Amino acid sequence: MNKHLKVVIAMAVVSVFAMSFTQIQAQDFVKKDVPSEFKSKENPHKGDESLKMIGLRNFNRHCVACHGKKGEGDGVMAKNLKTSPGDLTLAEMDQYNDGEIYYLSFIGIADRPDFMKLIPSEEDKWAVVNYVRSLKK
Numbered sequence: 051m052n053k054h055l056k057v058v059i060a061m062a063v064v065s066v067f068a069m070s071f072t073q074i075q076a077q078d079f080v081k082k083d084v085p086s087e088f089k090s091k092e093n094p095h096k097g098d099e100s101l102k103m104i105g106l107r108n109f110n111r112h113c114v115a116c117h118g119k120k121g122e123g124d125g126v127m128a129k130n131l132k133t134s135p136g137d138l139t140l141a142e143m144d145q146y147n148d149g150e151i152y153y154l155s156f157i158g159i160a161d162r163p164d165f166m167k168l169i170p171s172e173e174d175k176w177a178v179v180n181y182v183r184s185l186k187k
């Protein structure tokens with residue numbers, strides 16, 4: 051094999067490797083589809099600072115086991131799940147509106163528990179949505 055060809059092949063191998071690596075990283079955040087009735091749901095408690103402690107308390111009680119104390123997805127139960135709980139502190143989470151966060155937080159699907167009855171109060175649910183929003187790196 052001539053020397054030139056070897057160099058070309060080596061470069062091709064390196065770039066394919068580099069491409070697959072960036073792809074894996076890009077897959078960290080995948081925006082999920084949310085039914086339109088949730089997308090259009092208005093948050094009646096938007097920006098209500100007085101609900102902060104209620105949000106924190108509910109998050110610690112119901113969510114930390116999987117999502118971790120800071121929401122980074124490292125709760126004690128996280129490794130036993132089939133799907134990753136994701137990282138709620140990612141800037142990309144801002145792509146969701148409050149109604150979408152509501153859906154993703156409380157409507158159970160697969161590994162995601164259903165909290166519609168476990169957190170019966172709507173005010174408490176929106177307090178949790180506001181709290182999830184406040185989680186940042």
Ligand code: HEC
Pocket residue numbers: 080082108109112113114115116117127131133134135136137138151154155156159160161162163165178182
């Ligand atoms: C038993 C583990 C578990 C508990 C407890 C749990 N979740 Fe999750 N959650 C998950 C999993 C797993 C996913 C990812 C599901 C998927 O990819 O379809 C998820 C996804 C989410 C998402 C979407 C994240 C994203 O990147 O798309 C939000 C928001 C969320 N959960 C909020 C909450 C809130 C708020 C609570 C508490 C009221 C909670 N979760 C409790 C397991 C859990």
